Amino acid sequence: MKPEQNPRRNFLKKAGLATAGLATGPYLMAAHGQTRPLTRLAGQAPMANDHIQLGLIGCGIQGIYDTRSALEVPGVTLTAVCDLYTGRLERATELWGEGLFLTQDYRELLARPDIDAVIVATPDHWHKRIVIDALEAGKAVYCEKPMVQQAAEGHEIIAAERKTGGILQVGSQGMSSLGNEKARELYQAGAIGEIVMLDMYNDRYSAEGAWQYPIPPDANPDTVDFDTFLGRAPKRPYDNTRFFRWRNYRDYGTGVAGDLFVHAFSTLHYILDSQGPVRALSTGGLRYWNDGRDVPDVTLTFYDFPKTDTHAAFNASFRVNFIAGGGGGGGFRMVGTEGAMEVGQRSVKLSRTALGMAPGGYSMVAQTEANQQALREQFAKQFPPNRAEQLELGETVWEAPRDYQGGHYDHFHNFFEAVRGNKKVVQDATFGLRAAGAALLANESYFKGQPVAWDPVKMRLV
Numbered sequence: 443m444k445p446e447q448n449p450r451r452n453f454l455k456k457a458g459l460a461t462a463g464l465a466t467g468p469y470l471m472a473a474h475g476q477t478r479p480l481t482r483l484a485g486q487a488p489m490a491n492d493h494i495q496l497g498l499i500g501c502g503i504q505g506i507y508d509t510r511s512a513l514e515v516p517g518v519t520l521t522a523v524c525d526l527y528t529g530r531l532e533r534a535t536e537l538w539g540e541g542l543f544l545t546q547d548y549r550e551l552l553a554r555p556d557i558d559a560v561i562v563a564t565p566d567h568w569h570k571r572i573v574i575d576a577l578e579a580g581k582a583v584y585c586e587k588p589m590v591q592q593a594a595e596g597h598e599i600i601a602a603e604r605k606t607g608g609i610l611q612v613g614s615q616g617m618s619s620l621g622n623e624k625a626r627e628l629y630q631a632g633a634i635g636e637i638v639m640l641d642m643y644n645d646r647y648s649a650e651g652a653w654q655y656p657i658p659p660d661a662n663p664d665t666v667d668f669d670t671f672l673g674r675a676p677k678r679p680y681d682n683t684r685f686f687r688w689r690n691y692r693d694y695g696t697g698v699a700g701d702l703f704v705h706a707f708s709t710l711h712y713i714l715d716s717q718g719p720v721r722a723l724s725t726g727g728l729r730y731w732n733d734g735r736d737v738p739d740v741t742l743t744f745y746d747f748p749k750t751d752t753h754a755a756f757n758a759s760f761r762v763n764f765i766a767g768g769g770g771g772g773g774f775r776m777v778g779t780e781g782a783m784e785v786g787q788r789s790v791k792l793s794r795t796a797l798g799m800a801p802g803g804y805s806m807v808a809q810t811e812a813n814q815q816a817l818r819e820q821f822a823k824q825f826p827p828n829r830a831e832q833l834e835l836g837e838t839v840w841e842a843p844r845d846y847q848g849g850h851y852d853h854f855h856n857f858f859e860a861v862r863g864n865k866k867v868v869q870d871a872t873f874g875l876r877a878a879g880a881a882l883l884a885n886e887s888y889f890k891g892q893p894v895a896w897d898p899v900k901m902r903l904v
């Protein structure tokens with residue numbers, strides 16, 4: 443393809459974005475440093491009125507955040523809650539009142555005909571089993587990310603989704619945000635040219651950030667069904683730390699890959715229409731949180747993405763550090779041949795500068811005066827200055843309005859619209875496996891101590 447035929451090359455003023463068929467309507471590039479509002483102008487079909495009764499399986503931190511967002515969507519009621527620790531069932535009553543059906547056995551919840559949809563927010567090692575049981579029970583399912591603890595399990599979920607014809611939304615909510623949507627439009631309109639690199643990082647500097655969640659003082663074998671929690675994991679004696687800090691153990695969690703990388707993959711795959719990487723190389727270590735955990739607290743992973751119809755070949759760097767002295771923070775920065783984009787859920791910052799082609803003082807110092815003059819004339823002919831002027835250069839920041847409800851609301855809105863038959867989910871089982879499978883390569887490589895290869899089309903380790 444010649445550069446001028448490639449829509450992601452030459453983000454020219456004269457082409458503008460209005461011609462690119464953008465879902466959020468036409469807008470013009472701003473002058474350097476200008477901030478613009480980020481709004482959703484199209485694609486929000488009015489909600490149907492059909493009432494949806496919801497069940498929550500796993501009433502921990504994310505189950506509660508999920509349920510809060512779900513209940514903001516009109517026409518949704520919480521009917522039942524399941525959890526293995528009685529304190530979480532009491533918390534459900536504190537939050538949502540008496541009258542809920544409460545159980546420690548998710549199968550009792552699934553057996554109820556009055557429940558249309560369920561949220562699965564248990565630890566990762568339980569996702570596959572509960573999701574398949576829920577689909578087979580005829581429930582629409584919102585499953586927290588990572589969809590699976592091991593990539594191979596994803597195919598069983600895809601098969602169940604297909605067999606039952608059921609609805610499954612995976613819960614990387616950031617992908618549904620205005621920020622991600624704007625980034626996709628910008629990328630597809632050529633705002634950064636062809637992607638060459640992605641830089642994702644997440645730094646944390648607190649016990650909570652490092653998954654040291656508080657253990658409730660009333661937790662004991664009478665209030666916690668520990669044997670059921672273990673599930674398919676190796677049997678062991680009662681252990682509060684494993685139950686409440688399950689992320690720290692490979693038997694139940696997925697490390698930073700399944701906790702954090704998977705969100706970035708969902709965003710990246712959505713923006714680029716990508717199926718994922720072909721290779722990963724991971725390193726890191728347990729540097730500080732020596733609390734019995736068996737997963738690293740510093741992880742660095744490099745991924746190779748192949749050239750496809752929707753993006754050039756590029757490399758990605760994913761990094762998480764739980765001992766970020768001096769503070770925390772995170773970033774997701776896409777770097778292309780014509781610009782770079784920092785993508786968030788509520789904002790996108792696009793920076794475009796002209797690529798310096800003419801020789802500068804550094805390399806000219808070794809040229810004779812006559813050759814310097816000749817080279818300048820040669821470069822002026824080759825790169826006429828007016829071409830650079832046509833390009834939209836500078837920095838623009840798009841920001842969501844203050845009252846924007848956020849990606850979590852949008853993700854549930856999309857899920858319930860699918861339940862009502864008005865839309866398709868944005869993160870089905872195949873999308874969920876592509877994101878989880880790519881993320882989990884980080885663990886595969888780290889624990890094997892070598893690079894690993896992945897087939898992103900078949901979604902299998904090579």
Ligand SMILES: NC(=O)c1ccc[n+]([C@@H]2O[C@H](COP(=O)([O-])OP(=O)(O)OC[C@H]3O[C@@H](n4cnc5c(N)ncnc54)[C@H](O)[C@@H]3O)[C@@H](O)[C@H]2O)c1
Nearest residue numbers: 500501502503504505525526527563564566586587588613
């Ligand atoms: N989308 C996001 O941004 C996001 C954020 C945090 C967590 N998560 C995901 O949500 C899930 C839950 O994470 P969390 O931080 O809420 O953990 P958590 O430990 O706070 O909550 C998990 C709950 O599940 C219950 N549970 C365990 N096994 C169960 C079973 N078999 N049946 C019923 N209940 C069971 C536990 O008692 C606990 O209350 C994980 O998969 C995690 O990756 C997603």
